[in-house]
Amino acid sequence: MGNALLDVALDGAGLSYLLQPDGSRSEQLRIQGPRLHELERLAEESRRYFVRLDASLYDLCETFRRLAVSPELETALRGWAADAGPGATLGVQSTDDDVRVPWELLPHALGLRDLMVVRVAQPTAAAGSRRSVGPRHLLVAAWSTSPMGECMRGVGVEVRELSRFGGSGIEVATLHDRPFEDLKGACAARAPGVVHLVVNVSTEDPPRLLIVLDGSKCDVDLDTLSSSLAGPLAPQLVVLNTCFAGRTVARHLCQRLGCVAVGWATTVGDLLAPEFAAYFYARLLDGMSVVGAVRSFMRRFELQLGNDRPIPVIWLPALDAADLPILLREPPPQPAQRQPAAALFDMASPGMQYRQPAAALFEMASPGVQHRQPAAVPFEMASPGMQHRRLLAAPTRSAALPEHSAEAAAVRLDFQALPAICPALLKNGRPLFRNPRIVTNQRRRVRLEIVCDTGSATSVYRRMVEIEPPSTPVIFVDMQFPALYDLIDAGTHRRYVSFSVRVVDRDEVLDEVMCASLWLGVDEWIDQRELWPFLPAFVRPSCSGVSEILDRAGEVLRENGGPGDALDGYARDASSAVSKQIQAIFQALRHKLNVGYIAPQAGRVRVPGAGDLAVQLVRPPAAIVKHRRGTCHDLALLFASCAEHLGIHPVIVVGRHPDTLSGHTFFGFWVGEREHARHWKDRSPSGDRTQDTEFGAGWLIRSPGELRALVQNQQIVVVEATALTRRGDDGHYTIACKEAADLVAKMTAADLDAAVDVAASRHAVQPL
Incomplete structure (x- = not known):
C-alpha cells in the first residue's frame, strides 16, 4: 500500500502541481497544470455535473482529463500507481478554495480502478x-x-x-x-x-x-x-x-x-x-x-x-x-x-433489514423518487431508457411478529444481477446472477420467486429452497425466462430488464430485492477472456445467408472443379477435397458476392455496473450477404458458419496481429475428422471433454506452440479471411492461407487469445 501527495497551487497563470510520491518532499516532481481560462471551463463543466445535474459523468471525465491532466502528470501518476499497487491513495492538497477541479474523478478518467483519491485540507491551529x-x-x-x-x-x-x-x-x-x-x-x-x-x-x-x-x-x-x-x-x-x-x-x-x-x-x-x-x-x-x-x-x-x-x-x-x-x-x-x-x-442480525444497493441506485434515477437534495433541483436519469421498479423500504412482515424479534430478521437475500446480458450467453446457460445466496440464522424451507420484466412481457420462476445458517447458495434448476427469449426472437436492441427477487414463507415476504441488467443486442458480443468459450454461439450454420453463399460456392465448383467435386464435407476422406470446398466458399464471397471489408466500430461501450466493456457488433451471415461487407471477426465467423453447415469442423483464431498489435480474428478448419478426434482424445485421455475442470478447456487452444504444431503438421489449415476483400493478385486463396500460416508462426503467448474449436464445443455451446 502506498500514499502520495499532489500539492496543487493557484497563481496568476493557472494551476501548478507538485507530486510527492512518498507523501514527503524527499522526492518530488513539479508539473504545470491548466491555465486560468481552461480552469474556468473545467469549473463550469464541473458545476453542470455536480450542481445542475445536466451533464454525464463520462463527459466530465473526458473534459477533466483533457484540461486538468497533462501528459506529464498522467505519466507520473500511472508510474507511481503501478509501483504502489492495490490500495494506493492519492491525497490532493489544494489552495483552490472553490474546489473547481474534481480530483475524485481521476480514477475514472485514467482507468486506475485501484486508486483512491482523497482531499487534504490544512486545519486551523x-x-x-x-x-x-x-x-x-x-x-x-x-x-x-x-x-x-x-x-x-x-x-x-x-x-x-x-x-x-x-x-x-x-x-x-x-x-x-x-x-x-x-x-x-x-x-x-x-x-x-x-x-x-x-x-x-x-x-x-x-x-x-x-x-x-x-x-x-x-x-x-x-x-x-x-x-x-x-x-x-x-x-x-x-x-x-x-x-x-x-x-x-x-x-x-x-x-x-x-x-x-x-x-x-x-x-x-x-x-x-x-x-x-x-x-x-x-x-x-x-x-x-x-x-x-x-x-x-x-x-x-x-x-x-x-x-x-x-x-x-x-x-x-x-x-x-x-x-x-x-x-x-x-x-x-x-x-x-x-x-x-x-x-x-x-449476516442478518435481529431487526436489521438490508438491501442490494443496485435497486437503491436504480430507484434514485427513477422519475418522482425522493432524493436527499432540494426537490427543486432536477436530476438527469443515470441511464436514459432504464426501466425502473421501486424497492420496498423494508421487508413486508407479518403483523403477529414484533419488529425486533429474531424471526423478523431471519432471512436476507444476497443477489447480484449481471450488469449486462448477452443473448448468446443466455441461450447457452450463462447464469443471470452472481453467486446468489440466502442468508439466514435458522434452518427453514422457503419459496424463492423471481419475476423478470422486460418492459414488454414478464416471466416468473418459482421453487422451494431448503436454507440453513449462515447462508445457502442458490443453485438454479432449469431457470428460464421466456420473456427474454422473446427479445431474442424479436431482435431487440439494448434496453434494461429488471428482476424482482423475493423469498416467501407461506404468505409472508421475508425479504425482497430488485436489480436490473442491460440487455445487449442479439448481434453484440462481449470480448472478455472468460467469455471466449461462448464464441461458437455466433457460428450460425442455419442462417439464411449461409444457404445463399453455398449456392454460389456450388456454382464455383461446377465452373472450375472436376467432375467429382461437391460440397460434401468429409465424405470423400481427402484433405484436398475439403480444401477445395473452403476455396470455393472463398471465391464465391470474393467474385460472386463482391464482399468488402469494413473496420470495426471505434471506441468501447460503457455498460453501467461494468465500466468499459469491449462490446463488438457481430454481423450475421444474412447481413454480410445483404450489405456486402464485414470485419475480420465477421468474415471468420462467416467462414465457420459455412464450414459447419457442410460438416467441416471450423476453428476461429482470436488474438492480436503480431505485426500491427491490433485485435485480429481469422479462420481455420480441420482437414479430417480423424485428426480432429485424435487431437482432443490425446488432450483428454478419458475421452470425455465434459470432465475438464475449466469451462471451455475441451475446445480452446491457448498455446501458440500447440496451434503452430497443428498448422505445420497440416492437421489444421488457417485462412486470412480478409484477403477475399482485396481485388488484386494478393487476394487469392493460396495467399490467404500463407498469410494466416505466417501469423501463426509469429504468434507469441501475448498474441494468441484462443483458437476456438467450434465442433468440439457443441456439446456445451449452441448457436443463436
Whole structure:
C-alpha cells in the first residue's frame, strides 16, 4: 500500500502541481497544470455535473482529463500507481478554495480502478488542538423531511440500523427529527468521537443546511454547524450521508474541526444511503481506516453502482490519516464468544433489514423518487431508457411478529444481477446472477420467486429452497425466462430488464430485492477472456445467408472443379477435397458476392455496473450477404458458419496481429475428422471433454506452440479471411492461407487469445 501527495497551487497563470510520491518532499516532481481560462471551463463543466445535474459523468471525465491532466502528470501518476499497487491513495492538497477541479474523478478518467483519491485540507491551529481521541461514541442526527415537505423513508431506516450498532461495544445516540439546537447540546454533553449527519444541503454558494421540522424551515450556515459540532472536544470523524455535502461542507468541517470528513459530491439515493452507512460502520468496527472502509464499499458494490455511481469525497487533516483506523469499539471481554463486526452487515442480525444497493441506485434515477437534495433541483436519469421498479423500504412482515424479534430478521437475500446480458450467453446457460445466496440464522424451507420484466412481457420462476445458517447458495434448476427469449426472437436492441427477487414463507415476504441488467443486442458480443468459450454461439450454420453463399460456392465448383467435386464435407476422406470446398466458399464471397471489408466500430461501450466493456457488433451471415461487407471477426465467423453447415469442423483464431498489435480474428478448419478426434482424445485421455475442470478447456487452444504444431503438421489449415476483400493478385486463396500460416508462426503467448474449436464445443455451446 502506498500514499502520495499532489500539492496543487493557484497563481496568476493557472494551476501548478507538485507530486510527492512518498507523501514527503524527499522526492518530488513539479508539473504545470491548466491555465486560468481552461480552469474556468473545467469549473463550469464541473458545476453542470455536480450542481445542475445536466451533464454525464463520462463527459466530465473526458473534459477533466483533457484540461486538468497533462501528459506529464498522467505519466507520473500511472508510474507511481503501478509501483504502489492495490490500495494506493492519492491525497490532493489544494489552495483552490472553490474546489473547481474534481480530483475524485481521476480514477475514472485514467482507468486506475485501484486508486483512491482523497482531499487534504490544512486545519486551523485551534482545530488541531481540539481533535478528540475518544470516547467511543457515535452521535446520529437526521432529518427526514425534504425542503418540499416530502418524507424521505430511507432516513428512518438509516437511523434504526445505526442505532443497532450500540450493542457492538460502542455507545450510539440518535437525534431523529429534533431541533437543530439539540445537536449542539448533545455534542457539548457527550463529546462524540464520530458524528453522522443526514440533512438537506443547498446547492448555492456557500451552501447551507436546510432543515424542515413540523412544517417550519430553518437554514443553518456552515460556521454555525462547525461551532455546534465542536463541543469540548471536536469529533475525529464527521460523516455527511447526504447529497451535495462532500465538497464545500465536508472541507469546511475538516478545516475548522481538524477531523476526517466524508460526504457525497452529488446525489445519493435515499435507499442507497442506509446501505452505505451500515456497511461503512461495520468496516470501521473491524478496524479499517475511513479510506479503507469507503474503498471497500465502492469495490464491493461496483457492479451494482454502475458508471454513474455516487462519488464519495473524503477530507483528511493530513495524508497520514489515510491509513489511521478509527476504532469505535472497546475490546470485548471475551473475544472468542463475540461475533466479528463484519457479521453486522454480512449476516442478518435481529431487526436489521438490508438491501442490494443496485435497486437503491436504480430507484434514485427513477422519475418522482425522493432524493436527499432540494426537490427543486432536477436530476438527469443515470441511464436514459432504464426501466425502473421501486424497492420496498423494508421487508413486508407479518403483523403477529414484533419488529425486533429474531424471526423478523431471519432471512436476507444476497443477489447480484449481471450488469449486462448477452443473448448468446443466455441461450447457452450463462447464469443471470452472481453467486446468489440466502442468508439466514435458522434452518427453514422457503419459496424463492423471481419475476423478470422486460418492459414488454414478464416471466416468473418459482421453487422451494431448503436454507440453513449462515447462508445457502442458490443453485438454479432449469431457470428460464421466456420473456427474454422473446427479445431474442424479436431482435431487440439494448434496453434494461429488471428482476424482482423475493423469498416467501407461506404468505409472508421475508425479504425482497430488485436489480436490473442491460440487455445487449442479439448481434453484440462481449470480448472478455472468460467469455471466449461462448464464441461458437455466433457460428450460425442455419442462417439464411449461409444457404445463399453455398449456392454460389456450388456454382464455383461446377465452373472450375472436376467432375467429382461437391460440397460434401468429409465424405470423400481427402484433405484436398475439403480444401477445395473452403476455396470455393472463398471465391464465391470474393467474385460472386463482391464482399468488402469494413473496420470495426471505434471506441468501447460503457455498460453501467461494468465500466468499459469491449462490446463488438457481430454481423450475421444474412447481413454480410445483404450489405456486402464485414470485419475480420465477421468474415471468420462467416467462414465457420459455412464450414459447419457442410460438416467441416471450423476453428476461429482470436488474438492480436503480431505485426500491427491490433485485435485480429481469422479462420481455420480441420482437414479430417480423424485428426480432429485424435487431437482432443490425446488432450483428454478419458475421452470425455465434459470432465475438464475449466469451462471451455475441451475446445480452446491457448498455446501458440500447440496451434503452430497443428498448422505445420497440416492437421489444421488457417485462412486470412480478409484477403477475399482485396481485388488484386494478393487476394487469392493460396495467399490467404500463407498469410494466416505466417501469423501463426509469429504468434507469441501475448498474441494468441484462443483458437476456438467450434465442433468440439457443441456439446456445451449452441448457436443463436
